[in-house]
Amino acid sequence: MVGFLLIICISYYVVATSLIRMVGDSLFDEKVRAEQSTVAALAVEFAPLWKGDGTDACYDALLEAGRQTGGRLLVLDMDGKVQLDTFSEYNGMRLYLAEVSTLLAGERTADYGFHLLPGGGQRQRFSWLDLFSGRDRDSIWAGYFTALLVQDGERIGVLLYSSQVQDMVDSLVSMRDQMLYTFLLGALAVSLLSLLVSHWITRPIGALSAGIEQMAKGDFSSRVRVQGKSELAQLAETFNLMSERLENLDNSRNQFVSNASHELKTPLATMKILLESVIYQDDMDPNLRKEFLQDINKEIDRLNLVIGDLLTLVHIDSHKMKLHREMMPLGESVREVIRRLAPMAAKRRQEIEVGIHDECEMFADPLKLQQVIYNIVENAIKYTPDGGKVRVTLMRDGRDAVLKIADNGVGIPKADLPHIFERFYRVDKARTRETGGTGLGLSIVQQIVRLHGGNIDVQSEPGKGTTFTIELPVK
Numbered sequence: 001m002v003g004f005l006l007i008i009c010i011s012y013y014v015v016a017t018s019l020i021r022m023v024g025d026s027l028f029d030e031k032v033r034a035e036q037s038t039v040a041a042l043a044v045e046f047a048p049l050w051k052g053d054g055t056d057a058c059y060d061a062l063l064e065a066g067r068q069t070g071g072r073l074l075v076l077d078m079d080g081k082v083q084l085d086t087f088s089e090y091n092g093m094r095l096y097l098a099e100v101s102t103l104l105a106g107e108r109t110a111d112y113g114f115h116l117l118p119g120g121g122q123r124q125r126f127s128w129l130d131l132f133s134g135r136d137r138d139s140i141w142a143g144y145f146t147a148l149l150v151q152d153g154e155r156i157g158v159l160l161y162s163s164q165v166q167d168m169v170d171s172l173v174s175m176r177d178q179m180l181y182t183f184l185l186g187a188l189a190v191s192l193l194s195l196l197v198s199h200w201i202t203r204p205i206g207a208l209s210a211g212i213e214q215m216a217k218g219d220f221s222s223r224v225r226v227q228g229k230s231e232l233a234q235l236a237e238t239f240n241l242m243s244e245r246l247e248n249l250d251n252s253r254n255q256f257v258s259n260a261s262h263e264l265k266t267p268l269a270t271m272k273i274l275l276e277s278v279i280y281q282d283d284m285d286p287n288l289r290k291e292f293l294q295d296i297n298k299e300i301d302r303l304n305l306v307i308g309d310l311l312t313l314v315h316i317d318s319h320k321m322k323l324h325r326e327m328m329p330l331g332e333s334v335r336e337v338i339r340r341l342a343p344m345a346a347k348r349r350q351e352i353e354v355g356i357h358d359e360c361e362m363f364a365d366p367l368k369l370q371q372v373i374y375n376i377v378e379n380a381i382k383y384t385p386d387g388g389k390v391r392v393t394l395m396r397d398g399r400d401a402v403l404k405i406a407d408n409g410v411g412i413p414k415a416d417l418p419h420i421f422e423r424f425y426r427v428d429k430a431r432t433r434e435t436g437g438t439g440l441g442l443s444i445v446q447q448i449v450r451l452h453g454g455n456i457d458v459q460s461e462p463g464k465g466t467t468f469t470i471e472l473p474v475k
């Protein structure tokens with residue numbers, strides 16, 4: 001900001017001085033022209049009167065002319081000696097003035113010059129601006145204008161006319177003073193304004209950097225106030241969006257870790273109780289011991305499944321999951337999954353109805369899609385009471401393969417529907433504990449479908465049943 005002010009100061013100084021010089025030059029030029037023609041006319045008038053001896057007739061005429069012009073008139077002889085002075089002060093004296101000597105030497109016929117005359121008047125009121133003017137207030141500026149007196153082609157003397165130009169200098173000085181005042185006021189206003197503007201600009205930046213600092217410390221709850229529509233406001237908005245996302249991410253990560261730990265802890269605790277019974281009860285019935293060991297084995301299987309699901313999700317999250325696409329008929333994958341799940345359905349006396357209306361040949365990852373179908377059909381079987389019915393249909397709809405898995409099971413309450421794709425989300429915690437679910441299946445399913453550029457949707461009515469619809473683009 002100092003640099004900015006310095007540039008303004010220098011440019012103002014340059015402009016102001018050249019303006020004053022221009023005005024001053026034109027004023028002085030005009031003065032010189034006017035006074036030179038006056039003195040030339042007077043020289044023509046006085047030459048015949050001047051006899052070289054200071055005649056009264058010439059002196060009277062000189063006094064009269066002095067009164068009329070308001071200046072001082074002197075006549076000098078060719079030796080440079082004053083012969084007549086309307087102020088009767090320099091009579092008989094020699095004046096060493098350049099304006100006179102150039103005429104005496106015959107270099108010119110008219111000349112002029114400006115001089116600062118030391119005055120003897122009263123000292124006037126002091127103004128601090130005098131410090132800048134460089135002039136003592138008692139002295140005044142005067143202009144000397146000279147012209148040759150010529151009689152019959154012969155140079156007989158010099159007429160010197162002195163008139164004060166102090167008024168002119170004064171008006172220039174006051175003009176300069178006004179410019180100085182204006183400049184000081186302007187500079188003050190500019191400084192104040194730039195202070196205000198810089199404060200106005202830097203305040204939101206300060207708030208932003210404070211927010212970023214807080215974020216760097218691991219606190220994602222900071223938000224910046226958004227005002228207006230400027231680029232800075234957009235930046236603040238983007239920052240808020242980013243911190244909101246990070247906060248959500250941070251929360252869901254924490255939740256994920258705590259849920260995962262919980263899921264792993266439960267089977268471990270169960271296994272510990274079973275194992276301790278086996279270890280410390282020496283007289284345990286061998287059948288019961290076997291049963292306990294089988295339970296432990298089941299818990300290990302469950303742990304394995306949970307860890308497998310967790311690893312899959314970590315894989316998806318870190319974008320490491322790659323699809324191994326190949327040309328495959330989706331219908332075949334559906335049949336394969338149904339074959340694998342048929343014993344489970346049979347155990348529960350459930351009927352699985354399969355309707356494949358189109359093979360839906362597509363470029364996709366067969367193993368991952370089988371995982372998708374397996375999860376959904378397994379859910380349908382799990383959450384449908386014994387003797388229920390599951391219907392699986394596959395058909396083409398334009399560029400999409402549409403797979404519907406419908407059951408007439410317990411259904412999902414409306415309030416739970418938006419959450420079922422969330423990790424670890426289970427509608428009925430107690431019920432699913434028996435069926436062994438962890439609540440990760442649907443979230444993995446959704447990720448795989450999305451990776452294929454597809455979409456998964458659910459419709460359900462509690463007590464009546466649930467229908468999952470998967471749309472996959474056939475490439």
Ligand SMILES: Nc1ncnc2c1ncn2[C@@H]1O[C@H](COP(=O)(O)OP(=O)(O)OP(=O)(O)O)[C@@H](O)[C@H]1O
Pocket residue numbers: 309375379380383384407409410411412420425426427428432436437438439440441442443466
């Ligand atoms: N067909 C369905 N009928 C009723 N509820 C369902 C159905 N499918 C899913 N749900 C509900 O949605 C929840 C989440 O399903 P998800 O498959 O993600 O988890 P899970 O089956 O409990 O466990 P996992 O699949 O990880 O073994 C289930 O716990 C269940 O409450």
Ligand SMILES: [Mg+2]
Pocket residue numbers: 375378379437441442
């Ligand atoms: Mg499931």
